[in-house]
Structures are given as C-alpha cells and as structure tokens.
Amino acid sequence: MDYPAETRRSSSDKQSLDNKEAKGFANSNGDPMVLKTQSIDQTDGIIDVNELSQVLDEAEIEAAGQGKGTSLYLWALTAFSAIGGFLFGYDTGTISSVLVVIGRDLDNRVLSDGDKEFVTSALTVGAIVASLFIGLVGDKFGRKWALLFCDIVFLVGVIIQAACHQKMVMAVGRLIMGLGVGGAAQLVPVYIQEIAPAKHRGRLAVLNSIAITGGQVIAYAFGAAFANVTHGWRYIIAIGGVPPIFQAIGIHFFMPESPRHLVKSGHYDEAEAALTKMYPVATPQEIEAKVMVMKRHIEIDDIGTVRKVKLLWTDVPTRRAVFICGALLFAQQLSGFNSLMYFSGTLFAAAGLNNPTATGLIISGTNCLFTFVTAGFVDRFGRRRLLLITMPLVILFLSVTAVIFYVMLRPTDQQLLSGFPYPGYQTSLMLVFMVFYVASYATGLGAVPWLHGEFFGTQTRMVGTSISTACAWSGNLIISSTFLKTMTAITPSGAFGLYAGLTFMFLIMVYFLYPETAMLSLEEVRSTLDGGFNVKKSLKVRREKLDLWKKQQAEQKERAQSA
Numbered sequence: 001m002d003y004p005a006e007t008r009r010s011s012s013d014k015q016s017l018d019n020k021e022a023k024g025f026a027n028s029n030g031d032p033m034v035l036k037t038q039s040i041d042q043t044d045g046i047i048d049v050n051e052l053s054q055v056l057d058e059a060e061i062e063a064a065g066q067g068k069g070t071s072l073y074l075w076a077l078t079a080f081s082a083i084g085g086f087l088f089g090y091d092t093g094t095i096s097s098v099l100v101v102i103g104r105d106l107d108n109r110v111l112s113d114g115d116k117e118f119v120t121s122a123l124t125v126g127a128i129v130a131s132l133f134i135g136l137v138g139d140k141f142g143r144k145w146a147l148l149f150c151d152i153v154f155l156v157g158v159i160i161q162a163a164c165h166q167k168m169v170m171a172v173g174r175l176i177m178g179l180g181v182g183g184a185a186q187l188v189p190v191y192i193q194e195i196a197p198a199k200h201r202g203r204l205a206v207l208n209s210i211a212i213t214g215g216q217v218i219a220y221a222f223g224a225a226f227a228n229v230t231h232g233w234r235y236i237i238a239i240g241g242v243p244p245i246f247q248a249i250g251i252h253f254f255m256p257e258s259p260r261h262l263v264k265s266g267h268y269d270e271a272e273a274a275l276t277k278m279y280p281v282a283t284p285q286e287i288e289a290k291v292m293v294m295k296r297h298i299e300i301d302d303i304g305t306v307r308k309v310k311l312l313w314t315d316v317p318t319r320r321a322v323f324i325c326g327a328l329l330f331a332q333q334l335s336g337f338n339s340l341m342y343f344s345g346t347l348f349a350a351a352g353l354n355n356p357t358a359t360g361l362i363i364s365g366t367n368c369l370f371t372f373v374t375a376g377f378v379d380r381f382g383r384r385r386l387l388l389i390t391m392p393l394v395i396l397f398l399s400v401t402a403v404i405f406y407v408m409l410r411p412t413d414q415q416l417l418s419g420f421p422y423p424g425y426q427t428s429l430m431l432v433f434m435v436f437y438v439a440s441y442a443t444g445l446g447a448v449p450w451l452h453g454e455f456f457g458t459q460t461r462m463v464g465t466s467i468s469t470a471c472a473w474s475g476n477l478i479i480s481s482t483f484l485k486t487m488t489a490i491t492p493s494g495a496f497g498l499y500a501g502l503t504f505m506f507l508i509m510v511y512f513l514y515p516e517t518a519m520l521s522l523e524e525v526r527s528t529l530d531g532g533f534n535v536k537k538s539l540k541v542r543r544e545k546l547d548l549w550k551k552q553q554a555e556q557k558e559r560a561q562s563a
C-alpha cells in the first residue's frame with residue numbers, strides 16, 4: 001500500500017480515536033507522554049497520518065488487534081528465530097562434555113587446565129567481537145540476513161572443529177563459531193522483541209532463553225551418549241551443524257524481516273503483509289496505524305551509525321540503559337553459572353562422581369526447566385520482582401555450596417584432588433545445593449537480563465544491545481578463563497563465595513536502579529529512564545496498566561456472557 005499523507009477511516013474508527021487518554025512518562029525533552037486527549041471527529045473522516053500517530057496512544061496501537069492471545073504464526077516465528085538461541089546453547093554446552101572425552105586427540109597429549117580454559121574462551125572472544133559489530137549489520141541489511149550470516153559462520157566453525165587435530169586449530173574453530181554464537185545472542189532477542197506484542201513480549205523473548213538452555217541440555221545429552229564412542233567428541237560437534245542449515249533454508253523461504261526494518265527500507269507493503277500474518281485479528285486500519293507509527297519513528301530514527309553510537313553516551317536516558325543492561329548481563333555471568341556449564345564435567349569427575357557428564361545433564365536440565373518458570377511469570381509477575389526474589393536465593397545457595405566445599409575439602413587442604421575418596425554424601429549434598437542454585441539462577445538472572453532490548457529506543461536498540469551483549473560475553477570470558485585457576489588460587493569454596501559476594505553487590509544495584517518493564521509498551525519502557533532510573537514510577541505505571549488490563553478482561557467477559 002502507498003502511504004499518502006492522508007488516510008480515510010470509517011466513522012467507527014473515528015470514534016475509537018476520540019478521547020484517548022493514557023498516562024505515561026515524560027520524554028527526554030520533559031514533555032509529558034500522555035498521548036493524547038483530543039477529538040479529531042471534526043475531520044470528516046480524513047486524518048493526517050502524522051496527526052493520527054500523534055493522537056493515538058502508541059501503546060494502544062501496539063496492543064491493537066492482538067485479540068486474546070498471540071497468534072500461532074508469531075509463536076512459530078519466535079520459535080524459528082530461537083534456533084539461533086539453541087545454537088548459542090548447544091555450542092556453549094558441548095565444550096564441557098568434549099573436554100571430558102577428548103583425551104589425547106589434540107596434539108597427541110592430554111590438555112592442561114590452561115589449554116582447556118584457552119579452548120573454552122576462544123568462543124567467547126569471537127562472541128564479544130560479533131556482538132560489537134552484528135548490530136550494525138542487522139541495522140544495515142536487516143535482522144534476518146544478519147542471522148543468516150551467523151548460520152554460515154556457525155557451519156564453518158563446526159567443520160573446522162570436528163575435523164581438527166591441534167589445539168590451535170580447535171581454538172580457531174571455536175573463535176569462528178563464537179562469531180556466530182555472539183551474533184545470534186545479540187540478534188534473536190531483539191528480533192523477537194520487535195515482533196512481539198507488549199503484553200507477551202517477556203514470555204516470547206524468554207522462549208529464546210529456553211532455546212539456549214534447551215540447547216545446553218541436548219549438548220549434555222549427546223555428551224553422555226557419545227561418552228564411550230571413539231572420537232565421539234567429533235560427532236558431538238558435528239551434530240551442531242544441522243540446525244544452522246535448517247535455519248538458513250527457513251530464513252530464505254519463510255522468515256519475514258522485522259516489520260520495523262521493512263518500514264525503514266521503504267517496503268511498506270511487505271511490512272503490512274508481515275504484520276497482518278503476525279496479528280491475524282487486527283483490522284487493516286490497525287495494521288496501517290502500526291506501520292505509520294513505525295514510519296514516524298524511523299523518520300526520526302534514521303540518523304546514521306556514528307550519531308547512534310554517540311547517543312549511547314550523550315543521550316542520558318540511553319546512557320542509563322547501557323549501564324543498567326550491561327551491568328545486569330555482567331551480573332548474570334559473574335554469578336558463576338557458566339563455571340558449572342563449562343567445567344561441571346571436570347569438577348564432578350574430580351569430586352568422584354561416576355558419570356560426570358550425566359551429572360552435568362542434571363545441572364543443565366534444571367537450568368532449562370526453570371527457564372520455563374520465568375516464561376510463565378515474567379509478564380504477569382514482572383522482571384524486577386523475579387530478580388529481587390531469586391537473586392537472594394542465588395546468594396544463599398552459592399554460600400551453602402561454598403561451605404560444603406569447605407567441609408569436604410578439609411582432608412585435602414582445600415584443593416580438589418582427582419582420585420581422592422571424598423565421602424559420597426558430601427559430594428551428593430554439593431550437587432543438591434548446586435541444583436538449588438541453578439534453579440534460582442535460571443528463574444531470574446539467567447533469562448531476565450536478555451530482555452535488555454526493551455530499554456532502548458529504536459534509534460539505539462541495536463547499538464545499545466551490542467554493548468550490553470558484549471558485557472555479557474566479557475563476564476563470560478572472565479569466568480571461563482579463570483574458573484579453574486580461581487579454584488586453585490582461592491580454593492573452590494573461595495570461588496563460590498566470591499560469586500555469592502558479587503551477586504550480592506548486583507542485588508543492591510537491582511534494588512535501587514532496575515525499573516519494572518512488564519506490561520509497558522516499548523515506548524513507555526524507553527521513557528522510564530528519562531530523568532532518573534524511576535523505579536517507583538515504573539512500578540506505579542505497571543500497576544495502573546495491570547488494573548486497566550484486568551478491567552478490560554472483566555468487561556470482555558461480561559460482554560461475552562451477555563451476548
């Protein structure tokens with residue numbers, strides 16, 4: 001459809017434009033974001049598009065046509081793009097099992113702790129690099145083509161690793177794979193957030209976290225299955241080549257571009273078609289309104305890469321977003337979960353558990369299972385509340401694990417010695433508390449920080465999330481490259497105690513600075529950071545929205561009953 005300066009609407013549509021009133025925050029200029037109490041009935045059905053998008057509450061436009069739930073197509077699309085998350089999980093998950101069974105296959109010698117950390121961290125370095133540039137690729141060529149690029153890179157990384165015989169070649173393969181992993185980690189949540197309706201945005205985005213953690217479980221399962229197969233680790237890695245091929249084909253034939261990107265590149269018809277499929281109960285007018293709002297934003301947004309990057313610092317609310325999102329993703333990593341993800345095989349083998357890879361499966365399985373809990377609660381319950389409940393539990397269970405380690409390792413002078421007969425009940429107790437720790441991590445810190453795209457305006461979403469994603473991978477690098485050495489330097493109990501202390505520090509930050517974003521439209525979320533971190537205000541707006549939503553639900557029910 002051509003978008004003329006004027007759009008004709010039916011009188012019932014006009015009615016629905018009357019007396020709009022929605023409370024929001026002040027924008028960065030200090031103007032209230034109350035959008036808007038104004039009648040345009042006098043326009044005899046002809047509405048200027050700019051006027052229209054100013055008159056309509058953008059939150060309402062975002063909500064328009066969503067019906068009772070989210071369309072099957074939207075779920076399918078989210079699940080399909082989350083294959084990127086699955087690859088992130090699978091490729092970070094395989095290393096633990098690979099390191100256990102790799103034996104003398106590289107350079108014809110057993111890998112040292114340093115070698116293991118080196119090979120493990122190579123992927124993370126690649127991921128940091130990718131997260132810093134993939135946002136620009138996604139902005140220029142579109143989210144889906146950037147994701148296709150990641151799939152190709154994944155494949156190259158898989159082939160190099162599965163065929164390698166030297167540590168250095170393995171590291172190069174992991175570095176290349178890291179480019180794909182980091183790219184997907186950055187693109188997929190943003191793509192999902194851009195297509196998702198406000199009410200279910202959290203849940204849909206958490207689907208990506210489920211894919212990540214599910215990928216890790218499957219990596220462990222294959223690890224266990226191939227544990228006794230000669231050169232089984234090569235098969236474990238090679239299997240990871242299947243999903244990128246599948247996704248690449250799907251991207252070509254089925255996946256629509258993010259409507260926002262389509263509008264940006266002037267493909268209004270395609271944007272409309274994509275939105276119509278995503279919101280099957282929306283009227284053509286509602287779809288039009290959505291496209292118009294996007295168009296208006298994009299006109300304001302199109303400011304060039306250098307200015308966008310500058311805005312990360314010069315625009316104060318955006319700077320706050322970079323800080324809070326980067327810090328939370330950093331906190332996620334410094335809570336130490338990936339030390340278990342990458343090294344639980346090595347750790348449990350040293351502690352004397354018979355099947356270390358299967359034990360790792362318990363860890364990754366718990367992580368995945370509890371991410372479903374997040375999906376169930378993140379919108380209704382709120383992101384902030386989930387964090388404030390689960391982070392103290394993370395601290396508690398990490399501390400208990402530290403104490404158990406302390407007691408268990410007394411006979412070996414606080415060093416974990418492979419082959420020492422540690423009492424079985426102590427090792428099992430350690431496993432139990434690690435499982436509690438992982439469950440609380442997965443319900444909050446594991447998934448919520450990946451909703452970071454919400455805090456940025458469309459201008460800065462890609463570059464802003466690039467920075468916070470890079471913070472996640474930097475934290476990951478710190479943990480993966482130091483965990484084994486930290487355990488030697490400050491003892492295992494010291495290492496887990498350290499993670500507990502760091503999480504405590506970040507809990508204080510969340511309490512004072514992390515606003516609630518559940519139920520708010522992307523625009524409202526963005527404005528929560530105007531003039532401060534506005535924690536109290538965000539809670540108030542969320543409560544109002546929730547009340548309104550409940551009221552609407554009750555009215556709908558009443559209408560349905562009386563009909």
Ligand SMILES: O[C@H]1[C@H](O)[C@@H](O)[C@H](O)[C@@H](O)[C@H]1O
Pocket residue numbers: 092209212213216332337338341367445446447450472476
């Ligand atoms: O959100 C994910 C998830 O928690 C994964 O299990 C973990 O390995 C990643 O590092 C994290 O970013």
